[in-house]
């Protein structure tokens with residue numbers, strides 16, 4: 001039979017134009033379009049000015065008593081615009097100085113709450129499982145305690161004063177932050193970019209603090225703004241009750257307490273502190289809402305301003321050969337470093353050599369060594385689902401597969417046949433509740449089946465890497481691509497920041513991203529799908545892995561981009577020498593790229609063959625059926641044959657051959673017992689069918 005026509009392979013100029021507009025400035029513009037938000041910001045600015053310049057702005061010393069009868073509890077006058085309190089002290093001065101207490105308590109207690117709550121939430125969300133369930137119960141119990149009682153208890157133990165007030169109010173709020181951080185961490189940790197970070201060999205603590213924590217920034221700012229207002233109210237309430245700060249300390253709550261006690265003599269006294277508290281709390285709430293609305297209106301929220309680095313541009317201009325401007329030259333032929341790179345090269349500055357020089361970086365790629373045996377050997381691998389109750393369900397059964405160094409092996413099969421489960425077993429990324437039941441996964445001769453995170457970290461990135469289907473999901477939305485590229489370079493190759501940046505630009509350029517040095521500063525959303533996949537490939541290759549698992553790496557792209565990315569993978573294999581396990585549904589991709597192919601059906605590998613041999617003479621009826629159903633065959637038929645029925649679900653595999661129910665050649669013998677994988681095929685009738693399995 002003829003091979004299906006491979007995808008078109010011409011390269012195109014397909015680069016997303018760099019976007020210059022800063023996301024932060026868009027958020028600011030949205031905020032400034034809200035009139036109430038502007039008023040709120042203006043009011044808070046006034047409060048901050050009072051707090052900072054109280055010594056200059058206050059007309060009197062706020063602690064200066066004056067007990068002469070006509071100075072005590074006075075209403076507004078030319079000397080005292082807001083009157084005087086029960087000690088004859090100027091109310092305006094005490095309100096201006098009170099801003100210091102209000103802001104100190106507001107910001108301080110929210111900071112305490114964040115420092116306690118955020119780590120708790122991050123840890124509970126990231127660990128999951130039992131520790132999360134037990135921890136969440138404690139959070140619920142603590143949160144159910146009445147806030148004021150907590151505050152009374154803390155003040156009773158520690159005494160009155162600013163620090164105990166901050167701690168008391170911080171404890172009231174900390175579980176709000178814990179809940180919010182946990183919820184965001186739970187949703188982020190199951191995302192593909194976290195798996196991708198794991199596969200790059202990045203430590204859990206780094207994933208937690210560098211990948212997940214930045215996602216909290218936006219919600220934390222909003223929550224903090226709102227709770228700062230609430231903290232000011234609680235401080236006022238405690239001072240009003242007489243257990244806040246000492247009565248001499250000028251605080252808005254304290255003034256309100258005096259006003260309540262002296263209401264019959266001087267009713268005006270309640271208005272200034274009351275109104276200031278109301279306006280300030282409302283302003284903090286409005287600011288929180290405005291920021292929330294501004295971020296919500298921005299699909300790329302939490303993005304930092306994008307700056308383009310001319311210096312970085314100069315760096316690559318000096319070390320990377322000029323890009324071929326022709327439309328066919330998306331992938332730049334960049335061989336190896338011509339010269340050791342120094343700061344002078346990087347910075348393009350005459351005095352750059354006074355700083356630490358950048359060591360000569362090793363060559364980007366190494367020639368493939370296909371002579372020295374297999375890089376991967378999977379033997380008798382069984383993977384199963386382990387539900388909380390009920391029997392274990394096999395998902396992958398008795399898989400045997402080898403991949404030679406520098407070899408590209410396709411893994412082909414319908415949806416649900418177990419390709420991803422097999423790939424995730426090799427990567428050590430099986431979802432919770434699914435595990436390796438038996439078998440061996442020998443990577444470079446070492447068994448890695450079922451190994452823990454710590455052991456796997458040593459091989460991820462350097463020995464094994466992965467490229468996933470959806471590049472946008474596999475890249476962290478909160479970091480620039482430069483940061484994501486530099487991380488594995490620094491972790492695995494021990495490069496300095498400067499070296500890592502140069503190498504990152506080189507890698508990015510090598511995978512066909514133009515203006516690579518400047519684009520290091522861009523976020524993933526600023527790349528098209530195809531370009532983002534090139535970035536993901538560059539990250540996967542950063543530490544020189546010997547095996548790359550490409551899980552449907554081209555499926556989410558349009559046909560033209562698919563072809564370009566496939567070409568790129570082939571070029572990189574030739575240059576870097578890594579083996580590739582290419583998971584795909586697409587026979588065209590197999591024909592174009594693979595040396596050998598393994599066909600998977602209902603959890604089992606049913607046939608392994610050289611690609612040409614498989615297309616010329618499939619040995620398993622399922623392989624033959626897949627080839628016959630391929631729309632790109634050159635067979636002249638009115639309607640393409642389809643495979644009747646569907647892949648049986650895990651847990652309902654038939655006894656014997658899993659394909660028997662859909663196989664035109666099945667006999668009773670096929671259902672008698674499990675079928676062994678012999679001579680690279682799993683079919684009891686393989687020999688007798690060899691002449692019949694001709695794809696029409």
Ligand SMILES: Nc1ncnc2c1ncn2[C@@H]1O[C@H](COP(=O)(O)OP(=O)(O)OP(=O)(O)O)[C@@H](O)[C@H]1O
Nearest residue numbers: 385395414415416417418419420421422431649650
């Ligand atoms: N998280 C999970 N929990 C339980 N079963 C799962 C889970 N993920 C996949 N499965 C089951 O494992 C089997 C193999 O699924 P897998 O995703 O490996 O198939 P696949 O060949 O990769 O399919 P696709 O091409 O659609 O990605 C299927 O029966 C599927 O229902």
